[in-house]
Amino acid sequence: MTTTDVHPLRALLPDGRVIDDADVLEAHRRDRATFCPAGAPAVLVRPRSTEEVATALAWAHEHRVPVVPQGARSGLSGAANATDGCVLLSLEKMDRVLEIDAEEQLAVVQPGVVNGVLATAVAEHGLFYPPDPGSRSISTIGGNVATNAGGMCCVKYGVTGDFVRGLEVVLADGRILRTGRRTAKGVAGYDLTHLVVGSEGTLGVVTEVTVALRPAAAQPLTAVAFFPTVGDACRTVAGYLGEGYRPSVLEFMDSPTVAAVQRIADLGFPEGMAAMLIVQSDRGEAAPADLAAFERVARGFAASDVVVADDPAEGELLMRARRLVGDAHEKLGRALLIDDVCVPRKHLVELVDGLHRIAGEHGVEVLCAGHAGDGNMHPVVAFDESDAEEAVRAQRAFDAIMALGLELGGTITGEHGVGHLKKHWLGRELDPAALWAQREIKRALDPRGILNPERVLPEG
Amino acid sequence: MTTTDVHPLRALLPDGRVIDDADVLEAHRRDRATFCPAGAPAVLVRPRSTEEVATALAWAHEHRVPVVPQGARSGLSGAANATDGCVLLSLEKMDRVLEIDAEEQLAVVQPGVVNGVLATAVAEHGLFYPPDPGSRSISTIGGNVATNAGGMCCVKYGVTGDFVRGLEVVLADGRILRTGRRTAKGVAGYDLTHLVVGSEGTLGVVTEVTVALRPAAAQPLTAVAFFPTVGDACRTVAGYLGEGYRPSVLEFMDSPTVAAVQRIADLGFPEGMAAMLIVQSDRGEAAPADLAAFERVARGFAASDVVVADDPAEGELLMRARRLVGDAHEKLGRALLIDDVCVPRKHLVELVDGLHRIAGEHGVEVLCAGHAGDGNMHPVVAFDESDAEEAVRAQRAFDAIMALGLELGGTITGEHGVGHLKKHWLGRELDPAALWAQREIKRALDPRGILNPERVLPEG
Numbered sequence: 001m002t003t004t005d006v007h008p009l010r011a012l013l014p015d016g017r018v019i020d021d022a023d024v025l026e027a028h029r030r031d032r033a034t035f036c037p038a039g040a041p042a043v044l045v046r047p048r049s050t051e052e053v054a055t056a057l058a059w060a061h062e063h064r065v066p067v068v069p070q071g072a073r074s075g076l077s078g079a080a081n082a083t084d085g086c087v088l089l090s091l092e093k094m095d096r097v098l099e100i101d102a103e104e105q106l107a108v109v110q111p112g113v114v115n116g117v118l119a120t121a122v123a124e125h126g127l128f129y130p131p132d133p134g135s136r137s138i139s140t141i142g143g144n145v146a147t148n149a150g151g152m153c154c155v156k157y158g159v160t161g162d163f164v165r166g167l168e169v170v171l172a173d174g175r176i177l178r179t180g181r182r183t184a185k186g187v188a189g190y191d192l193t194h195l196v197v198g199s200e201g202t203l204g205v206v207t208e209v210t211v212a213l214r215p216a217a218a219q220p221l222t223a224v225a226f227f228p229t230v231g232d233a234c235r236t237v238a239g240y241l242g243e244g245y246r247p248s249v250l251e252f253m254d255s256p257t258v259a260a261v262q263r264i265a266d267l268g269f270p271e272g273m274a275a276m277l278i279v280q281s282d283r284g285e286a287a288p289a290d291l292a293a294f295e296r297v298a299r300g301f302a303a304s305d306v307v308v309a310d311d312p313a314e315g316e317l318l319m320r321a322r323r324l325v326g327d328a329h330e331k332l333g334r335a336l337l338i339d340d341v342c343v344p345r346k347h348l349v350e351l352v353d354g355l356h357r358i359a360g361e362h363g364v365e366v367l368c369a370g371h372a373g374d375g376n377m378h379p380v381v382a383f384d385e386s387d388a389e390e391a392v393r394a395q396r397a398f399d400a401i402m403a404l405g406l407e408l409g410g411t412i413t414g415e416h417g418v419g420h421l422k423k424h425w426l427g428r429e430l431d432p433a434a435l436w437a438q439r440e441i442k443r444a445l446d447p448r449g450i451l452n453p454e455r456v457l458p459e460g
Numbered sequence: 461m462t463t464t465d466v467h468p469l470r471a472l473l474p475d476g477r478v479i480d481d482a483d484v485l486e487a488h489r490r491d492r493a494t495f496c497p498a499g500a501p502a503v504l505v506r507p508r509s510t511e512e513v514a515t516a517l518a519w520a521h522e523h524r525v526p527v528v529p530q531g532a533r534s535g536l537s538g539a540a541n542a543t544d545g546c547v548l549l550s551l552e553k554m555d556r557v558l559e560i561d562a563e564e565q566l567a568v569v570q571p572g573v574v575n576g577v578l579a580t581a582v583a584e585h586g587l588f589y590p591p592d593p594g595s596r597s598i599s600t601i602g603g604n605v606a607t608n609a610g611g612m613c614c615v616k617y618g619v620t621g622d623f624v625r626g627l628e629v630v631l632a633d634g635r636i637l638r639t640g641r642r643t644a645k646g647v648a649g650y651d652l653t654h655l656v657v658g659s660e661g662t663l664g665v666v667t668e669v670t671v672a673l674r675p676a677a678a679q680p681l682t683a684v685a686f687f688p689t690v691g692d693a694c695r696t697v698a699g700y701l702g703e704g705y706r707p708s709v710l711e712f713m714d715s716p717t718v719a720a721v722q723r724i725a726d727l728g729f730p731e732g733m734a735a736m737l738i739v740q741s742d743r744g745e746a747a748p749a750d751l752a753a754f755e756r757v758a759r760g761f762a763a764s765d766v767v768v769a770d771d772p773a774e775g776e777l778l779m780r781a782r783r784l785v786g787d788a789h790e791k792l793g794r795a796l797l798i799d800d801v802c803v804p805r806k807h808l809v810e811l812v813d814g815l816h817r818i819a820g821e822h823g824v825e826v827l828c829a830g831h832a833g834d835g836n837m838h839p840v841v842a843f844d845e846s847d848a849e850e851a852v853r854a855q856r857a858f859d860a861i862m863a864l865g866l867e868l869g870g871t872i873t874g875e876h877g878v879g880h881l882k883k884h885w886l887g888r889e890l891d892p893a894a895l896w897a898q899r900e901i902k903r904a905l906d907p908r909g910i911l912n913p914e915r916v917l918p919e920g
Contacts (some may be wrong), residue, residue, distance in 0.1 A: 101804075102702070103698055103702055103805070103806045104804050104805060104806060105701075126704070147647065148647045148651075150645055154644075154645060155644070159645060161651070162622070171893060171897070175893040175896070176891075176893060177891055177893035177894040177896075177897060178890075178891055178894060179894060181802075181870075181871050182804055182869055182870075183802045183803060183804055183834070183835055183836075183869075183870050183871055183874065184614075184615070184802065184805075184833075184834040184835055184836070184874075185610055185614060185619055185802050185831075185834050185835075185836050185871075185874040185875055186802055186871035186873070186874055187607065187608045187658045187871075187873050187874065187875060187876070187877050187878070188871050188872055188873050188878060188882075188886055188889045188890065189878065189886055189889075189890055189894070189895075189898050189916065189917070190655060190658070190659055190663070190898045190901060190902075190916075191608075191621070191654045191655055191657065191658055191659075192894065192897060192898070194651045194654035194655070195650060195651055195654070195655050195901075197651065198647045198650070198651055199650055199651075203650070215703075215704030215705075215706070216704065238563055241565075242562070242563055243675075244586070244675030244676065245675075246675070285746075286745075286746075342641075342643045342644065342645050342646055343643060344561075344564050344642055344643055345563070345564060345644075346563045346564060371645075373644075374643070374644040374645050375643055375644055375645075376643075376644070376645050409642055409643075410641075410642075410643050411641050411643055411645075411646040411647075411648050412648055413646070413647050413648050414643065414645040414646055414647065415645055415647060416647070417647050418647070418648060418649065422648075426648055426649055429648045429649075430638075430648065430649055431636075431637055431638055432635075433631060433635040433636060433637035434637040434638060434639060434649070434652065435649075436635070436637075437631070437637060437652060437904075437905060438649050438650045438652070440904035440905060441650060441655075441901060441904055441905075442650075443904065444897075444900035444901055444903065444904040445897060445900060445901075456649065456650075457649070
């Protein structure tokens with residue numbers, strides 16, 4: 001590795017923007033992905049304006065220094081991990097909500113605005129920003145855009161990209177461009193907006209985001225149902241959606257996950273059940289009928305217990321079970337590999353059944369929760385990291401889950417992104433011409449390959 | 461111009477695919493755009509499979525022959541007009557609905573399937589394909605994808621691109637790739653799907669489309685309101701949507717348009733009104749309340765007459781007024797330049813008022829109807845084509861409308877596309893870096909520039 005002296009960059013930016021304190025660099029080396037390599041960054045840059053981002057990128061481009069953009073580093077695929085000698089470009093300090101236009105139902109924000117901060121800010125105007133990744137209390141809109149983040153509301157409302165109307169982007173060489181529009185519709189030229197959404201910092205650095213909002217939804221009502229088999233739960237998902245219902249949440253938890261949650265918070269759920277579904281409807285007066293229909297479908301598929309909350313507050317208690325899943329998995333005290341396969345809903349049964357087979361074959365534990373209404377599951381391989389042989393088996397199980405997802409007509413990643421974690425699997429999902437097209441686009445927009453190198457696209 | 465002998469292509473494709481009959485070529489030279497140049501095609505190719513498309517493109521790439529993809533040629537921007545010596549590549553014969561998956565709520569179709577045919581086919585499964593361009597009885601899904609077509613339902617449901625999950629695309633050199641996915645979500649690699657959607661045949665030829673469907677909506681209820689000023693109608697649009705209502709249709713017609721419609725079908729509308737709105741709600745039991753709220757808002761903005769249909773059939777009669785707009789404008793017996801600006805809704809008043817000013821300044825007639833709920837208007841400049849001087853003034857008025865749209869924070873095209881008609885305006889809307897990025901992407905994917913050359917992107 002040739003190292004470039006990054007200190008001249010300090011002269012180009014205001015005081016305090018360029019940080020090389022070893023502890024700070026160490027604290028910024030990684031996102032939340034497990035088992036992804038992280039290099040030694042040369043420096044951390046914290047710009048406060050688009051122009052400062054442009055200055056940093058123009059300099060990096062000139063000197064061919066790799067740049068790794070970062071938001072809250074809450075990502076799960078290693079896309080924000082440092083590479084050796086890189087500039088870590090943190091957008092966290094560009095955290096202003098620039099505009100909320102209640103009449104047009106849109107907001108314009110800097111990339112460092114935390115998702116939950118935006119959601120709260122627009123709620124004060126009677127508006128609703130639906131994309132709700134599990135990380136919403138910490139993750140930034142810029143990071144959400146970079147990964148095209150999903151969440152629980154997606155089953156009804158769609159993902160981050162569905163709400164992005166336009167972007168301000170700084171190209172690899174420091175030039176600034178605007179994509180998209182403020183208006184409800186627009187087809188002037190190629191859709192660069194959605195090319196950048198989900199590109200994980202490899203095509204440009206997003207410095208401003210214009211998002212569409214919706215009118216506030218009614219407070220949701222909630223129900224949970226418990227099933228004797230995973231198959232019954234999965235068939236309930238397909239059956240309920242197949243009748244034309246559009247719940248605002250439709251989540252799955254398998255019994256090991258429910259047990260893990262109950263270990264950290266006793267929710268009084270019944271024992272001996274194989275799976276649980278949580279459903280919400282935010283259709284106001286129509287919500288009770290929506291949940292009654294859910295109960296009917298669930299009981300038709302052998303659900304033994306169905307609990308319909310009497311009011312939104314009781315519903316929030318039920319939702320707590322789902323919100324605690326991440327903590328509960330972590331509290332297992334084992335190493336975790338978190339997967340993100342998404343399959344056609346009719347194949348959910350085969351996916352979840354397959355997880356048990358894979359766990360058995362590889363001698364590891366696999367727990368599963370996920371956005372069942374979208375077919376997007378987060379199986380978690382739990383294993384003992386100190387046992388090198390078990391770690392290898394865990395990695396094989398993780399890979400087998402992705403292979404199964406592809407076999408069932410699905411994708412290796414529904415919402416977490418490719419990053420480093422899955423880039424070798426991207427070539428399994430995409431055909432050679434699609435990989436070629438993606439590489440050509442990367443080369444066209446970042447000819448020196450400085451933006452988040454070695455991420456997303458596998459080496460040719 | 462060097463002409464290439466295109467007859468060797470005949471040997472590569474099955475009988476009947478390659479047509480050089482002069483009358484057939486003449487009939488395929490143009491789409492429905494007015495005042496766009498059309499060249500002399502060398503040949504028309506009508507493939508019946510993806511492999512035949514690939515064969516034709518590989519040949520054209522090798523011999524550097526321009527290829528102009530065509531669907532139903534119902535486009536309004538000249539994107540499907542022949543260029544001199546080109547292969548016209550008509551996808552009309554690839555017109556099979558390959559799959560309707562009611563459980564997954566998706567369909568897979570060839571590009572030549574007519575929009576209305578798909579809508580009817582999925583309705584038989586209790587499903588709904590919302591994008592409804594005015595051309596839906598004749599236009600194809602491939603053409604809808606190429607232009608990212610909109611329509612009246614977009615105000616609630618979104619445009620074509622919002623329903624496209626994945627594509628099969630043949631690249632300029634004949635290689636075949638798949639973009640996107642069948643699943644509800646997916647973030648594996650760059651979003652090539654939405655890069656191709658709206659690219660008007662300049663980046664690849666779409667040979668298969670996977671679309672998301674929704675459960676059938678309830679039969680809509682309809683209301684119309686008549687206003688003494690254009691401003692009152694526009695403020696009603698903003699006011700009604702601002703209260704959080706999401707109508708499934710919210711259309712505007714100005715008085716010259718209403719008068720033109722009444723000349724071809726007496727609908728008994730009141731005289732002396734400046735503008736009319738048509739609104740629909742498809743929310744079933746909630747629809748009457750939605751329309752009552754519309755009436756309240758409209759009367760608050762001085763609407764004199766508000767008619768709420770008693771049932772869907774009566775509503776369809778009211779909708780007829782809107783559906784007849786295209787015919788009514790054509791029956792004026794004058795040449796027409798059809799615009800497609802889209803502005804933030806709060807600036808609708810300034811847009812429509814501006815049209816009257818522009819008409820006066822240039823001494824031409826401007827009529828206006830459009831998708832008011834999206835801020836997407838279709839002002840029509842009507843003029844005497846035989847008067848060369850008036851034709852020049854008409855073109856200037858057409859340009860002035862786009863300039864006004866941009867001034868109001870809008871776009872030159874909400875749903876019709878750029879094609880030839882507006883390519884010189886694309887450079888006015890996009891900044892230099894965005895234009896550069898678009899040209900680089902075009903060069904990367906079509907290095908010989910054979911796909912629909914001289915369309916969309918202005919010369920550098």
